[in-house]
Amino acid sequence: MTSPLALRAKAEEQAALLPPLLARAGQLASTVMLGQHGRRRAGQGDDFWQYRAAQPGDPAAMIDWRRSARGDTRFVREREWQIAQSVMFWVDRSASMRFASAPDLPEKADRARLLAMALAVLLVRGGERVGLTGTALPPRRGNAQLHNLASLFLDDDSADYGIPEARAMLPHARAVFVSDFLGDMAPVQAALTKAADRGVRGLVVQVLDPSEEAFPFSGRTVFESMGGSLQHETLKASDLRQRYLQRLADRKAALQALCHATGWQFLCHHTNSPAQSALLWAWHGLSQAGGR
Numbered sequence: 001m002t003s004p005l006a007l008r009a010k011a012e013e014q015a016a017l018l019p020p021l022l023a024r025a026g027q028l029a030s031t032v033m034l035g036q037h038g039r040r041r042a043g044q045g046d047d048f049w050q051y052r053a054a055q056p057g058d059p060a061a062m063i064d065w066r067r068s069a070r071g072d073t074r075f076v077r078e079r080e081w082q083i084a085q086s087v088m089f090w091v092d093r094s095a096s097m098r099f100a101s102a103p104d105l106p107e108k109a110d111r112a113r114l115l116a117m118a119l120a121v122l123l124v125r126g127g128e129r130v131g132l133t134g135t136a137l138p139p140r141r142g143n144a145q146l147h148n149l150a151s152l153f154l155d156d157d158s159a160d161y162g163i164p165e166a167r168a169m170l171p172h173a174r175a176v177f178v179s180d181f182l183g184d185m186a187p188v189q190a191a192l193t194k195a196a197d198r199g200v201r202g203l204v205v206q207v208l209d210p211s212e213e214a215f216p217f218s219g220r221t222v223f224e225s226m227g228g229s230l231q232h233e234t235l236k237a238s239d240l241r242q243r244y245l246q247r248l249a250d251r252k253a254a255l256q257a258l259c260h261a262t263g264w265q266f267l268c269h270h271t272n273s274p275a276q277s278a279l280l281w282a283w284h285g286l287s288q289a290g291g292r
Helices: 004-030 108-125 143-153 185-197 210-214 237-262 275-289
Strands: 040-053 075-082 086-091 129-132 174-179 201-208 221-224 231-234 265-270
Touching: 004 108, 004 143, 004 275, 086 108, 108 129, 108 143, 108 174, 108 201, 108 275, 129 143, 174 185, 174 275, 185 201, 185 237, 201 210, 201 237, 201 275, 231 237, 237 265, 265 275
Parallel strands: 086 129, 086 174, 174 201, 201 265
Antiparallel strands: 040 075, 221 231
């Protein structure tokens, strides 16, 4: 059992990390120009959307006579329809994510949290609800929700590899799963299949360290999982390189195929690449995933 002093020390450590994470996420989000929000389109609403030429079947009440009086064409004044949806996040907090191959590279967990938080900031600014998959944090709007989200993202898990949480998925919501996806694929397949059955579409973002792509090891090497439960020693690591790279390629292909089958989108992002590029992809990807 964790002692009260140890629990308090951990809580204070996590609290100290919270403001920097929120600040960095806000700064990253500010580099993305929202423009027209991905959910905006013609429909019922209060704000002017656009003029278009009247078509057969349009009610006379929809015609803007003042605009139509400027010429021979009758125009319809369309209003904006903006549906606030829920976006559910699952961000892997397992030990595997706390890996960085070099001091100048962020841990995979740090990049995953940053991307998820920056995306959540953009969504809240766009009037959408954000939350976690499962029951820990139901989707809500507002800055207080962002604070709660960041706090839970910072709570590390002791398991070697993360298992996606697919409970309490709201029908026809959107979701974002961020992980290295190096553990068992069966729970990932089960989670995306369950989500798809409920009409949930979303994004799978695989975050990898560059060394996990290159396998720059040779000679005697001891490989050990970040959680310490798995270990393998070899006298000639270079002999494992091709087999490892093939298995990694197979893993990516399996993730891509799973996303294609369930209507999700897949991105592999490396921690030595700019976070902004992944954020832009995720923002536009969610806009496409949210279309009906």
